[in-house]
Amino acid sequence: MASAPAPAHISRDALIGRWGVASFHAEKDRKRTEAEARAQCRQPYVIARGNGEGVMMHVADDPKLYELRLKAGAGGKTYLGFEAPAGDPQDRELLSVKPKEIVARFVDPDAHARYGTFIYSRCG
Template sequence: MAYAFRTAALALGGLAAALIAGCATEPPPPPVVAAPAVSADQLVGKWGFAAYHRDADRARTIKEALAQCNKPYVISKGPTGGVMMNLADQAELTELVLKAGPDGKTYLGPPGDAGTADDRIISNVDANSFTSTYVDPDNTARYGTSVYERCGQKKA
C-alpha cells in the first residue's frame, strides 16, 4: 500500500511539474521582418517589358525589353504610396505595395501579408532594371519571368 501511495505521489508531482513548466514557457516571438529591399520610387517610370520561361532566354529577353521602350509600360505612383500596375489577368491598374517577406524576399502585390497568390517576387533590382515572378504557379506558367528595363537609360 505504501508503495502504491508513493508511486501515485510521484506521478502527481511529475504532472504538477509538467503543468507548471508548460505555463512558464512563452510562445515563440513572431519572425522579424525587415523593410522591403526596394522602394516604390525605384519602380516609378517608363519601362521596356518582356518575359521568358527558360533561364537560358534571359539575356535575349533583356534586349527585347529595351526594344519595347517605343511603347513603354508606365509605372506611376499610387495614391497611398504604392505603385500602379496590373494584377495577373486584370486590365485595370491596381495600386500594389512592396512588402518584405519573412523569407527575406521582396514582394509586390495588394496590401496584406507578403507571399500570397496575387504577389510577385521582385529580384535582380538595380537603377535600370528589375525582374519579377508570380508567387502563384499558374500565373508563372502563363506569364513567365518578367523583365523590366528602364527606358532612356544610359548605355554603360
C-alpha cells in the first residue's frame, strides 16, 4: 500500500510535546473545550518522537501507542496515521496546527461521532 508524502508546511516537531486534550461535538462548545484542554495540562498527553519519521500516539479504541506519520492529502488537507494513503479511515485529519494548539478529528465517521473534534493545547 503506497503512503502519501509528508506535508511541507507541518513538521513532526510541531506535534511533539506535552498537551492538554479535550474534545467537542458541537462548534458552540469549542471555546469551552479549549479552556478544558488547557486545564488538562496537570495530566498531559505526551506526543513523543517515533523511531522512524513519525510520532507516537494512540489510535481510536486501542490503548497501545503506535507510530503515526504526517501525510499530505488532496485539497491541501493534512492527515496523521499509519503507512497508508492520506485520508485512510484510521487517520486523523489535522484541521489546524499552531504552535500552541492542534485541532484534529478522526476520518472514520463512527470514530468521529464517538470522540468528536479534539483540541490539543500545548502545556508549559
